[in-house]
Amino acid sequence: MKNKLFLKEFSAIIKNKKLLIPIIAVMFIPILYSGMFLWAFWDPYDHLDDLPVAIVNEDAGAAFEGNDLHLGDDLVDKLKESKDFNFQFVDKEEAYKDLNDQQYYMLVEIPKDFSKNATTLLEDNPEKMNLIYVPNESYNFLSAQIGGTAVEKIKASLSEKVTETYAETMFDKVGELADGIGQASDGAFQISEGAADLKVGSNTLHEKLALLADKSIEFNNGVSSARKGSEEMSEGAKSLSEGLGKLAEGQSELSKASDQLESGSQKLSAGVTQTKEGIVIVKEKLPVMIDGTEQLENGSKNLSSSLEQWQTEAQKLSGGTALLEQKLQGFISQLPDGSPEKAELQTVLAQLKAGSAQLAESAGKLSAGGAELSKKMGQLNEGQLQLQQGINQLAQGASELEAGSQQLVQGHKDFSAGMQTFAQKFGEAQAGADRLSGGAADLSGGLGKLTQGSAAFADGTKQLEDGAGKVAEGNTQIYEGSSELANKLADGAENASSVNASDKTYNMMANPVEIDNEKITEVPNYGTGFAPYFLSLGLFVGALLLSIVFPLREPAGVPRSGFSWFASKFGILAGIGVIQGLIAAMILLLGLGLEVQSVPLFLLFTIITSLTFIALIQFFVTVMGDPGRFVAIIILILQLTTSAGTFPLELIPNALQPISSYLPMTYSVSGLKAVISSGNFDFMWENTVILLSFAALFIAGTFVYFTAMHKKRFAAAAGQAD
Structure with a gap:
């Protein structure tokens, strides 16, 4: 129920x-x-080979590293072998017309400059390769989405091929870079050898300049002593003139002391003769000293000019170092971050740059010291010329004094003959004494100027010695830095030449990542x-x-x-x-x-x-x-x-x-x-x-x-x- x-x-x-x-x-x-x-x-993806897609190839090709590049043709050949879609290869006008008439679901156009843009990688403004994708979304939206995915795959495949080409070119350039670094290493060794010679020469220059500084001090001391003697001589000449005045007053007493005066006049004549001979010797030696000073002045000018040229070359060396650093930056940026080679190369470049900059600075100081030395040598030469004039006047006065003393001696001999003759000759002696006093004053003034010039000369040689010491120190640093640079460049050339790339290497750089699609549960x-x-x-x-x-x-x-x-x-x-x-x-x-x-x-x-x-x-x-x-x-x-x-x-x-x-x-x-x-x-x-x-x-x-x-x-x- x-x-x-x-x-x-x-x-x-x-x-x-x-x-x-x-x-x-x-x-x-x-x-x-x-x-x-x-x-x-x-x-539905099992039937993509029935989906009509138009391919338009307008690529004109290009030349790259001496080879013809036709990426558009390569892509077309690859698509002809592909069964992904029902690719139809047509001209541009027909393709766009049929696309609008809904005979194609999408269109892929390869532009005229497609291959050309691939060769612009190393230019200032590289151009990307454009692949024009034109879907007819009103015809079928999902087909456009599927086509977009397919175009991304085509893009990835093209990118991989182009990257392989770039990688192959890059490794070729690395080989050329290794050769260039090897040549740079050889040049650095030559620089190192030259720096060693320069180091030895600068040390020798420093030693000689130190010796010159010591001798200039001795010369300055000698000139000071001569100045002091000339001042004493001037005072003596003045005293002589005053004594002759007193002698005129004591003519009455002269007769009584004629015997003593004759003896004194003979000694005076001998002393005057010796003075004249000394002045003549000084007069003869002064031109030689003046010529030596002129040669020293010319040498200092040549030294200043050479130091200026050295400063210019040092500045060029600093500029060359900066250029070398700029050229090596491309290679350094390609080395792995944190690698010891990269760190060492950067350190060496920094030391070379600092050393060349210090060399240029030291050369500038040394050039300034050389110019100062040349200036002081000119002043010394002028003082010597003035001294020569004073010596000439002194020689003239000494000759006159000698003549007067001889006459005085003769007068004393004839003194017994008469006081009248004595009076006449006494006037001449008085005039000679006045000229002697004036010449001694001029000699003292010239020696004063010579003292000032020798002091300036001593200061200049001291500065030159200090500059030469800095140059020697800078040359030592250049030698050490250039030696280290040469060794590091040799190591870099060896490391760069050890890079052996193959097709597998190019492929690794073009496609370094592969995706393993490990599905938890697969839906077929x-x-x-x-x-x-x-x-x-x-x-x-x-x-x-x-x-x-x-x-x-x-x-x-x-x-x-x-x-x-x-x-x-x-x-x-x-x-x-x-x-x-x-x-x-x-x-x-x-x-x-x-x-x-x-x-x-x-x-x-x-x-x-x-x-x-x-x-x-x-x-x-x-x-x-x-x-x-x-x-x-x-x-x-x-x-x-x-x-x-x-x-x-x-x-x-x-x-x-x-x-x-x-x-x-x-x-x-x-x-x-x-x-x-x-x-x-x-x-x-x-x-x-x-x-x-x-x-x-x-x-x-x-x-x-x-x-x-x-x-x-x-x-x-x-x-x-x-």
């Missing part, structure tokens, strides 16, 4: 072909809906990936259409209770739901070849999903009638967007994301993904429990409705039947 109403419902379906046929048709709705979609999109095709979504969608649509062809409220007879009414309706719907779920699952397994992790669990979860949707549709349509179907359609629309069957949930609008957790299709899609692809059966059972919770909730609601309606419509009839 308990199954009587259910049998009546079943019998009514069997006897009524208008009801039976639609129900049978509805059983196939899920597979028609999901199966057709999955069949159509099972593996689009059909397998979309099966959870379309199967859930088909089962929901099937349940919704079932509510149209099968009466969900009206019983086939008078129900004994609300439970019997509910059981008769739900029993029929559940049976149909199980059947349509099995049909859909089996056709996917056997017809489309869907691979799942567990066939029994896949069938079980499909049945549970179908029953959950049946319970949901039954509740809303039974309780609300046609408005309930509208509510079910709204739920379907929300589930289409929030179930994460196509795009991840995080990619849909934030306002829709919270709705996902309240809709059953979210859990049916997740559970089917687990049982089909991932094999995470624990996660499948979690979703099964949630779906059964949804089903229990809607079943309870439908049961409550039938119980309430039974009390209103059939309670009296059920009592009479009892």
